[in-house]
Amino acid sequence: MWRVDQVFLARRGQRIEVICSLVSEHGGLRNLSVTAPTDDPTQAVRHAAHFIAGKGNVSSARQARVRWARQQVVTEQDELIRDRLLEDEFLDEFEETLAAVRDQQR
Template identity: 75%
Template sequence: MARRPHASRRPAQPIRATSMWRVDQVFLSRRGQRVEVIASLVNDQGGLRNLITIAPTDDPAEAVRHAARFVAGKGNVYEARNARVRWTRAQSATAQDELIRDRALEDEFLDAFLETLGEVRDQMR
């Protein structure tokens, strides 16, 4: 079969069956007696994706641990270092509150993420 003269000359991009994702930001919002957690993920091709879970608690620390286990359990999320944890606008009392990161919750999220990721990798061996 002859090639068409106007065919694209771009190098072929490999097709990836699954993209590997990293956690960029984590947003928290209260939903009654529960906390909704949205993990914003990015991949190396610039793709964006959100994973949403409702933690069965109103304790923010337990909610981020629950979310970290949920996200790490997906298997194709490889990194959560430097993930910022923030409350959504609806939970902020002032515009300044929107800028405040909760570093203690970031540590909780990362610890639970790494623990679960280790367990997932151990199961794959």
């Protein structure tokens, strides 16, 4: 199973690309990206969380960090800033979708 480790946001015109960095139980790494049909960061992370949790092989998003991608930051300090409100939005949507997927599998 995989877990979400980090989430990066990048503006792509009128949309936001969300890249989720996943880590497996065996130390594997992979990225999944989805372009949200919105320019609102909150809606974009919720869209991405729904997509990732719906895949069925990602078990957790606890402690996932949400940041803007390097090309979106103005200073080096910006790279270190986590968006805790977006982290909460991502986790809430992820948990809701994961619960719905598990209910359907029963």
